[in-house]
Every structure is written in C-alpha cells, then in structure tokens.
Amino acid sequence: MSSDSDLTARARIRDAAIALFTERGIAGATIRDIAQAAGVSSGLLRHHFGSKEGLRDACDEWAMGRITQLQMQFTDSHTLGPITPDVMALQQYLVRSLMDGSARGSAMFAQAVTHGERWLATTHVETSDPRAYAAVLGAMKMGMFLMSDQLSAVLGEDVRELPGYLRMIRASVEIFAQPLLTPEQTDQALKALDRFGGEL
Structure with missing residues (x-):
C-alpha cells in the first residue's frame, strides 16, 4: 500500500510530466527532466510508472478522467465552469496528446464527441447528424489550441497565457x-450539399 508521501510524489511526477509533455511533446521530455521538475529521483519515477510510456498512459488516464468530470458538470448544469490555470493546462495537454498520436488522446476525443451528442439531445440545436455535429464542433474548438502559435503571432499576445487566452475564448x-x-443562405447551402450527395 502506498504511503501519503508516495501518493504526493506520484501526483508531483504526473503534474511535472503533463507540463513537460505539453511544452516539449512526448519525445522531447526525458525521464530525467521530468524527475528533476518533480523534485524526485529517476528511480522513484520508474518505481511509480515503470517507463515514460507508462507515465504517459497515467497522464492520459488522469486527463481523461478530469475532462470527463468537467463535461459531465457542463452537461448537467448547462453552465460553464470557472476558467483556471488548471483547466487551461489540461486543454493544452489534451491537444498535445492528440498531436503526438496518443491512443488515449484519440479515445478522449471520441469520448468528448459522445458527451457532445448527449448535450445536443438536451438542447434545441437542430442537426440532421448529431455525431458529425459534435465531432466537427470539437475539432473546430481544438483548432484554436492547435494553432496557438499562429494566433499568438497575429494577436500580439500569447494565447497560452491568461490575457491572450481570455481574448481568444471571448472571440469564440x-x-x-x-x-x-x-x-x-443555410437553406441554399444544405440543398446544394444534398444535390451534390445525390450525384455521388
């Protein structure tokens, strides 16, 4: 059984890994760097997680659980939660995980789409294809974070930091x-798509 100090060390390692994985990508963050950032030895990191791949899986699992919790809160209350540095960091990590080809990252996106479908069922939004609607909406929202460098350049402030982040989210x-x-215009576009689909 783990002691309280073991659990604290495990959480510190996870948090340090999430920060470094987000900043450098999976390949660019080493076990030694993560251990140093967490204030532990490489041996203790390996004791808790086995390997960098094991640590990545643990980070993805924790992030998936946290984002699911936030999605459920939004679905149940229809109220946006507070914007905190933790939420910002989680969004950036999830996008980086998807960029790096994480299987869990892909699973998280699929799960987000499923939650999006459930949310749609509780709204008055009209769509002929709820799954496609939720999936494309999720991809569009993630696009802001995927293009954070480009957005930061044209806005003149880092959208990964609070002032720029708030400006980006306000625009969205x-x-x-x-x-x-x-x-x-909507009716014309949908009819044109239907005609094009009928020709395939």
Whole structure:
C-alpha cells in the first residue's frame, strides 16, 4: 500500500510530466527532466510508472478522467465552469496528446464527441447528424489550441497565457453566440450539399 508521501510524489511526477509533455511533446521530455521538475529521483519515477510510456498512459488516464468530470458538470448544469490555470493546462495537454498520436488522446476525443451528442439531445440545436455535429464542433474548438502559435503571432499576445487566452475564448463565445449565415443562405447551402450527395 502506498504511503501519503508516495501518493504526493506520484501526483508531483504526473503534474511535472503533463507540463513537460505539453511544452516539449512526448519525445522531447526525458525521464530525467521530468524527475528533476518533480523534485524526485529517476528511480522513484520508474518505481511509480515503470517507463515514460507508462507515465504517459497515467497522464492520459488522469486527463481523461478530469475532462470527463468537467463535461459531465457542463452537461448537467448547462453552465460553464470557472476558467483556471488548471483547466487551461489540461486543454493544452489534451491537444498535445492528440498531436503526438496518443491512443488515449484519440479515445478522449471520441469520448468528448459522445458527451457532445448527449448535450445536443438536451438542447434545441437542430442537426440532421448529431455525431458529425459534435465531432466537427470539437475539432473546430481544438483548432484554436492547435494553432496557438499562429494566433499568438497575429494577436500580439500569447494565447497560452491568461490575457491572450481570455481574448481568444471571448472571440469564440462571440462567434458561437450569433449565426454567421442567414436562414436563406443555410437553406441554399444544405440543398446544394444534398444535390451534390445525390450525384455521388
């Protein structure tokens, strides 16, 4: 059975790994660097996680659990939770995990899509394909984080830090708060897609 100090060390290692994996990617973060950032020995890290791959799996599992918790809170309350440094770091880690080809990262995205479908069922949003709607919406939202370097450059401030992050999120809220197409344009576009689909 682990002692309280073991559990604390395990959490410190996980948090340090998430920060370094986010910053450098899986390949760029070494066991030694993670151990040093966590204030533990490489041997203790290996004792808890076995290997860097084991540590990555543990980080992905923890992140998946946390994001699921946040999604469930949003689905149940229809209220956005507070924006905290922890939430920001979690978003950045999940995007990096997907970029690095993590199987759990892909599973997290699939899980997010499923939660998105459940959320859609509780709203008045109209869609002929709830799964595609949830999947594309998730990909569009993640695109902001995938293009954080480009966004930071054109906005003149780092969107990974609070002032720039808030500016980015505020813009996304304003985008989602109002339709970009008129009802007539929407109808024309959908009919054109239907015609094109019928020709395949």
